[in-house]
Amino acid sequence: MYSLHKEELQRQSIANVQHRHHDEFPSWFKQYVVQKNLRGSLESTNHLYVLGLGPDMRVAKYSGIIVNGIRFHTIERDKYRHTQNSGIVVKGEHNSEEIDFYGELTDIIELEYCHGNCVYVFKCNWWNIDDKRMDQEHMAN
Template sequence: MGVSKPLSGCTNTEEVLPYIEQHMIHIKTAYPKFRKRTKWLQDKHNSTFIQWLRFKVQSELEEDNHGVSENLRWLAAGPNMAVPLYRSYLIKCIKFNIKAQDDVRTTQNSGVYLLAHTMQVASAKDKNPILSNMGFYGVIQEIWDLDYQKFTIPVFRCDWIDSSSLVVDELGFTLVDLSKIGHRNDQFVLASQVKQIFFIDDPMHRGWSVVLSMPNREYNDVIGDEVLGDVIIECEPFTRGMPNVDTFDELVGELGSQNIRGGCEDIWIE
């Protein structure tokens, strides 16, 4: 039985936002020829922000009256490289499974939807994409619990459906082709950012699945007395070294869950 300490609230992103702005100014100053290239600037930010933030915060900590919070200090330091993986994770009364867990169950809990304010690129040569809201549909493949010593942050590694394999039929239902996987370089999402969805086979269109959004199903499994703090881990996780991920810039664009049931507290892990 393992126990972790979740970060209360979502203040970590707010604390990081001023540094994001500083980093973008730093990039534009260092590369003036690219200051109007929106996509290039965003890609550069994504690939260098974590290292820049770590150095920036460390420099500020060496100053008197630096004002760096404990949360920001641990975020900048990065998570433990040994990452616990889980088959199921219960957050705000909503149970999420990895696909391998769904494959041996009669219920489905691995489908997720993310509404993101992101860049939309017309083509590979598009140097100035537009920013707008865009929906992404995916299936959870792994559940990671990133340990920042003082708190943990659950993230999902998902197979995201290629945006070109998404249509809306004449009745207004969203159809996706689950075999068409895209966005392979950006698979991770904060667990707090997604809404749970379900996929059912479309009887009229072979190879396509209908996306359904159902009312939250409360998880009422009997829990024993092993309640310590805010998190319970019911089955021992297995760990592995963290792969080389370019950046966890999902912290930058945290949208907050749109599928949170009021009156529920804590995070339960199965």
């Protein structure tokens, strides 16, 4: 659906497609899934509909969490501990090349959606381990 919205903007010959796509996608996605749900033609499960409605505006913040059996801690929680679990590795892409991004976990935020669905967002400080300088714009949060 992400590419569907982008293609729609390109067909309309809208200038600055990437910027508009970034700004408008969440509201477009919500409208899209609500309309599909009303028509009974939503191709996916209710999870897609719930995601389209957006999260609750209240969030929870944690210093540690276990996801799929893996323990994660924030830097602050690990500060005085012998065992460190705040390191993060994420596979990503930069200049069409697959690379690993390394960082430290600074915040764990829980976004709660309808019907008990939730998403955990990790905020990280990213390290530059390459001789080539990569600015923050090219690193994923």
